[in-house]
Amino acid sequence: MSNEVYDVTIIGGGPAGLFAAFYSGMREMKTKIIEFLPFLGGKVPYFYPEKTIRDVGGMPSISGERFTDQLIEQAMTFNPSVILGEQCTSVEKTVDGTCFILTSNNGAKHYTRTIMIATGFGTIKPVKLDLSEASQFEEKSLDYAIKRLENYRGKHVIISGGGDTAVDWANELESIAEQVTLVYRKTAFSGIESNITKMQNSSINVKTPYTVDRLIGEGGRISTVRLKNLRSGKTEETMADALVVNHGFEIDLGPIAEWGMSMENGTISVDKKMESSIPGIFAVGDIAGYDHKLQLIAGGFNEGPVAVNSAKKHIYPNQHLEHLFSTDTDLFS
Ligand SMILES: Cc1cc2nc3c(=O)[nH]c(=O)nc-3n(C[C@H](O)[C@H](O)[C@H](O)COP(=O)(O)OP(=O)(O)OC[C@H]3O[C@@H](n4cnc5c(N)ncnc54)[C@H](O)[C@@H]3O)c2cc1C
Structure with missing residues (x-):
């Protein structure tokens, strides 16, 4: 030494x-x-x-x-x-x-x-999605960070979160994924204005005030995500191949x-x-x-x-x- x-x-x-x-x-x-x-x-x-x-x-x-x-x-x-x-x-x-x-x-x-x-x-460490079934989808179709954009090509991607990172990722994936849906529990975004405006003027499907309520799929692969409207309490199901969660660290x-x-x-x-x-x-x-x-x-x-x-x-x-x-x-x- x-x-x-x-x-x-x-x-x-x-x-x-x-x-x-x-x-x-x-x-x-x-x-x-x-x-x-x-x-x-x-x-x-x-x-x-x-x-x-x-x-x-x-x-x-x-x-x-x-x-x-x-x-x-x-x-x-x-x-x-x-x-x-x-x-x-x-x-x-x-x-x-x-x-x-x-x-x-x-x-x-x-x-x-x-x-x-x-x-x-x-x-x-990322804050994990608070659903009991979440762990079975991790690393197969549920990610807490986007490492390779190509992994999402042609997919229906749901992003959960409304901070700068979630909005950034939604914007990055818009041209790669088949469809991007951003689900946020609040109605107002508080991040960088130009990124939020870009998202709002894009094809990204922005759902507020919503939360991810249930994941459905087999063999670690998500096929459907149930979303909950936090104002009305009503739920709806949407087809999805991938879920990206950004709920902070x-x-x-x-x-x-x-x-x-x-x-x-x-x-x-x-x-x-x-x-x-x-x-x-x-x-x-x-x-x-x-x-x-x-x-x-x-x-x-x-x-x-x-x-x-x-x-x-x-x-x-x-x-x-x-x-x-x-x-x-x-x-x-
Ligand atoms: C998803 C995401 C997107 C972001 N996008 C942007 C962006 O577009 N623009 C921007 O300006 N910022 C962005 N940020 C923030 C930016 O990444 C940070 O501000 C920046 O990385 C801080 O740099 P740092 O060197 O202080 O710390 P870090 O990048 O966190 O590096 C610290 C290093 O210290 C090491 N370490 C910790 N403890 C010890 C120890 N005891 N002994 C030895 N090593 C140790 C860690 O392993 C780590 O490698 C983003 C952050 C995230 C999470």
């Missing part, structure tokens, strides 16, 4: 952690990424590899998969050390107080001057929540430097909490550089370290 000391150890290899790793390399910080999953990219490849991402500056339209490839390529520019398949579980300080020692679930130890927590919400940050940092609403409270209440431990991306926080990829792309600059200042407090532009070097030639 190596006792090599890193300047920054980034816990979590999602978009925020990957971009922070790139920026950290630009600042010539010795950088390590530790990722729990066996692959990099975080929620994007895990939940929506084929969704079209449209809200990251400079990229009008890019698939989750391609976006992840590009993020990884950029993150590897300065060759950070990458550890996959390890979950960081505990932290302590070295006896002289100059470094942190991170311990992983497999007992591995990592020595680092600063820590950047970029864990998203930790582990996230259960989140669990795991042991990091016990490290003693101030937390609010499941996120780590950070100051303007993206530093947590423990000096030298920073947080970026979805897990970082502050007023008016946006849990979007674009937000994490600003937080990473702020945290890296703060980490560098933490290590070298007396150096003048204002880094402004990245294009004034020939590092990339």
Whole structure:
């Protein structure tokens, strides 16, 4: 086991952690990424590899998969050390107080001057459909995330949910599926207006206030879905080959929540430097909490550089370290 000391150890290899790793390399910080999953990219490849991402500056339209490839390529520019398949579980300080020692679930130890927590919400699990028969259809015709759009080609798809993700998926599937029906228990949608307008002006059959009441089928294959009108109480049956449920996620940050940092609403409270209440431990991306926080990829792309600059200042407090532009070097030639 190596006792090599890193300047920054980034816990979590999602978009925020990957971009922070790139920026950290630009600042010539010795950088390590530790990722729990066996692959990099975080929620994007895990939940929506084929969704079209449209809200990251400079990229009008890019698939989750391609976006992840590009993020990884950029993150590897300065060759950070990458550890996959390890979950960081505990932290302590070295006896002289100059470094942190991170311990992983497999007992591995990592020595680092600063820590950047970029864990998203930790582990996230979809909220399951609350029907006793649901489990027999899972992974055959009931999905909680859309991994491959092609799987829905020519099918009658019902999407249950009314948040941004459900509306996004309905819009993505409209041109692929034979028919898309979106079932939502409320009457008013509260997500991104342009996506809702697109859905309402499309061939998507929007049913509100409705809920999925019963699944009928054989051998794991749904053939009919019973829907219930929540206003009248009446039910109706509709033919379906596939059901996609997006009722939100259960989140669990795991042991990091016990490290003693101030937390609010499941996120780590950070100051303007993206530093947590423990000096030298920073947080970026979805897990970082502050007023008016946006849990979007674009937000994490600003937080990473702020945290890296703060980490560098933490290590070298007396150096003048204002880094402004990245294009004034020939590092990339
Ligand atoms: C279905 C869906 C669609 C979305 N669409 C968009 C969109 O179009 N545009 C947009 O901007 N945002 C979108 N988002 C939100 C976006 O995915 C998140 O804001 C973004 O992924 C946050 O990045 P992150 O790096 O903070 O965290 P994550 O992407 O969650 O990555 C965190 C990583 O940390 C790892 N990790 C967790 N705990 C540990 C640990 N203890 N040790 C080691 N590793 C750990 C996890 O395995 C994970 O890989 C969407 C989200 C979902 C669920």
